[in-house]
């Protein structure tokens with residue numbers, strides 16, 4: 001419990017936490033994850049960012065690590081043409097802007113929907129699809145880790161990332177927007193994720209039970 005692990009396990013499709021509406025939080029809150037002990041939000045945000053970099057993602061919402069709170073992290077990377085040649089390029093070196101948002105409110109600036117960008121999700125690995133309609137430009141008003149109100153406007157890809165992460169706080173996933181036929185094509189993969197999600201939850205339940213047994217000794 002003393003030295004906090006550097007990354008969180010990512011919750012997979014089928015885990016009920018991904019379908020729950022997350023609750024608001026205060027920047028002074030302390031959160032507790034099974035096996036991690038109490039962490040302040042700065043520690044949680046740092047660990048979420050590490051988890052996201054490790055998984056080569058562009059955003060990660062608290063429910064994806066089992067926390068039902070309205071918080072997400074997201075990153076804007078610099079557009080590096082050479083990026084594709086080496087998958088090992090440390091992502092952190094290409095970060096332009098890093099966002100940690102508490103209680104974000106999302107407003108649409110440009111309603112024109114764009115559906116062509118490919119979208120994926122760290123909680124639904126290996127499924128990437130086009131056809132998720134996202135507003136072209138949005139504004140987010142949120143609280144930062146110091147408790148200050150912030151506002152940011154985003155277009156195109158970053159706007160898509162923000163909308164995707166915001167959806168997680170509402171219990172919504174990108175595959176919800178896809179035609180049923182497309183989702184059906186992934187039925188096998190989704191069932192496998194559901195099984196894995198259940199195993200992870202079973203393990204956590206056992207760990208919790210073991211923990212209580214030790215406490216009683």
Ligand SMILES: [Zn+2]
Nearest residue numbers: 120121122123
């Ligand atoms: Zn996602």
